Amino acid sequence: MDRISDVSIGPLRDSKYIQCYQVSYKQNGKQRYWDCLRQHDSVGILIYNVTRQALVVVTQFRPAVYMSSNRPVWENSEIFTSGSLNMKADKGSESQVGPESDATAPKYGPSSEGMTYELCAGIVDKDIPLAEIAREEVQEETGYQVKTENLQYITSFWSNIGTAGSKQSLFYCEVTDDMIVGSGGGNQHEGEMIDVLDIPISTIDEFIVDESKKKSMGLCFGFSWFAKNVLPKQKNGQ
Amino acid sequence: MDRISDVSIGPLRDSKYIQCYQVSYKQNGKQRYWDCLRQHDSVGILIYNVTRQALVVVTQFRPAVYMSSNRPVWENSEIFTSGSLNMKADKGSESQVGPESDATAPKYGPSSEGMTYELCAGIVDKDIPLAEIAREEVQEETGYQVKTENLQYITSFWSNIGTAGSKQSLFYCEVTDDMIVGSGGGNQHEGEMIDVLDIPISTIDEFIVDESKKKSMGLCFGFSWFAKNVLPKQKNGQ
Numbered sequence: 001m002d003r004i005s006d007v008s009i010g011p012l013r014d015s016k017y018i019q020c021y022q023v024s025y026k027q028n029g030k031q032r033y034w035d036c037l038r039q040h041d042s043v044g045i046l047i048y049n050v051t052r053q054a055l056v057v058v059t060q061f062r063p064a065v066y067m068s069s070n071r072p073v074w075e076n077s078e079i080f081t082s083g084s085l086n087m088k089a090d091k092g093s094e095s096q097v098g099p100e101s102d103a104t105a106p107k108y109g110p111s112s113e114g115m116t117y118e119l120c121a122g123i124v125d126k127d128i129p130l131a132e133i134a135r136e137e138v139q140e141e142t143g144y145q146v147k148t149e150n151l152q153y154i155t156s157f158w159s160n161i162g163t164a165g166s167k168q169s170l171f172y173c174e175v176t177d178d179m180i181v182g183s184g185g186g187n188q189h190e191g192e193m194i195d196v197l198d199i200p201i202s203t204i205d206e207f208i209v210d211e212s213k214k215k216s217m218g219l220c221f222g223f224s225w226f227a228k229n230v231l232p233k234q235k236n237g238q
Numbered sequence: 239m240d241r242i243s244d245v246s247i248g249p250l251r252d253s254k255y256i257q258c259y260q261v262s263y264k265q266n267g268k269q270r271y272w273d274c275l276r277q278h279d280s281v282g283i284l285i286y287n288v289t290r291q292a293l294v295v296v297t298q299f300r301p302a303v304y305m306s307s308n309r310p311v312w313e314n315s316e317i318f319t320s321g322s323l324n325m326k327a328d329k330g331s332e333s334q335v336g337p338e339s340d341a342t343a344p345k346y347g348p349s350s351e352g353m354t355y356e357l358c359a360g361i362v363d364k365d366i367p368l369a370e371i372a373r374e375e376v377q378e379e380t381g382y383q384v385k386t387e388n389l390q391y392i393t394s395f396w397s398n399i400g401t402a403g404s405k406q407s408l409f410y411c412e413v414t415d416d417m418i419v420g421s422g423g424g425n426q427h428e429g430e431m432i433d434v435l436d437i438p439i440s441t442i443d444e445f446i447v448d449e450s451k452k453k454s455m456g457l458c459f460g461f462s463w464f465a466k467n468v469l470p471k472q473k474n475g476q
Contacts, residue, residue: 005264012258015273018401020250020258021317023301026243032429034301035253037275037401038318041306063261063272065396065403068279079259080276111265116399155447157455158303160398161354163256163275165303168455191270209393217395217406217455224462 002061004111009074039164040123043134046222051177054198057117058141066114073108118216134171142196143184144175240299242349247312277402278361281372284460289415292436295355296379304352356454372409380434381422382413
């Protein structure tokens with residue numbers, strides 16, 4: 001388990017990752033405004049290792065999930081009341097909260113609070129077919145080399161519909177142990193620290209509702225889709 | 239179908255809805271930063287109308303989904319290159335894009351591109367039990383009066399894990415036509431314009447993969463959960 005320490009928050013500076021804007025429009029003639037977030041579309045891949053009879057998922061420390069789980073610690077930080085949010089800020093104005101600033105303040109929890117279980121996934125930031133992006137992500141994150149034509153498109157849904165409304169396209173592929181060409185783990189240059197995990201298909205019903213493991217919605221739907229569409233054929237020996 | 243017109247975008251001003259911050263932390267001793275979005279947790283409710291043998295969903299125009307679908311129209315707007323994003327801005331600096339500013343510019347699409355099909359849902363912004371918030375949302379959005387104890391908790395998952403990491407708790411309830419006490423439609427004071435729709439349970443498999451209807455991930459998982467956990471009992475006459 002990763003060791004997380006020295007947590008503090010500050011205003012968002014010019015961000016490569018979070019870009020906000022406001023849209024103005026008329027709905028049936030009535031003037032309206034909506035605050036939006038620009039976010040990439042993404043692909044997710046449900047991977048079934050036939051050799052091991054297991055679904056292949058990834059786990060990683062997600063700072064946003066960790067902070068969300070520790071919201072009472074930082075919720076009342078002055079950066080949310082001083083009007084300095086969403087502005088450029090000097091490094092020096094960072095607001096330190098938590099153990100460092102006050103020995104009596106609530107403490108941030110263990111890093112496990114930020115660990116999530118997800119499908120292998122990636123953002124759509126290249127003008128190539130979605131299945132090709134999916135293929136690259138499978139190899140980069142999990143170490144399996146698959147062929148684009150073996151990626152079965154399932155469907156797409158919309159995420160963050162309140163703020164970003166980005167599209168996630170879900171694929172399914174089957175792999176075997178002899179398709180492993182690397183250890184996975186994500187893009188080291190981007191600082192990704194991803195672990196790969198097998199979930200035996202005999203345990204997926206329990207896994208979906210096991211709240212000791214924080215899961216993405218995409219994983220829950222993917223597992224349910226597998227249980228409905230693939231598992232019955234397995235049991236029938238097809 | 240709602241009529242959407244006069245679409246333009248501008249920098250985000252002080253927002254009640256989108257609040258960004260940056261978290262600084264050490265992961266295994268290595269200094270890291272992450273850009274985050276503060277977002278409420280939420281509840282979603284899968285509603286089964288036994289009288290009509292249909293799942294009850296809501297549809298509404300989602301500005302973020304509409305903008306995401308029309309991204310080529312506004313993507314290169316100068317507000318994303320001028321460094322004025324994420325800052326307070328005067329009303330006058332709003333950047334007009336689309337049909338109004340240039341007759342040759344790409345046009346925004348029809349409002350149907352922003353219509354989504356979702357489970358009845360709501361944010362957790364009160365310190366009361368989640369099931370009570372769910373009960374209120376069911377009545378407000380769909381018009382059905384249910385009892386808190388009839389809301390069955392299914393599980394929770396994490397959404398927007400890259401940026402916000404908020405928790406969505408999913409409930410299930412069964413209703414009948416005689417539990418209708420209003421027309422639903424959402425909170426008029428908050429400007430919600432929500433339509434309520436029945437999806438016959440005989441059609442949910444097709445509905446999940448029908449991409450002419452944009453769906454939230456929560457709906458896809460909820461429908462799959464129903465197909466796996468409730469539908470077989472229906473067929474067995476239980």
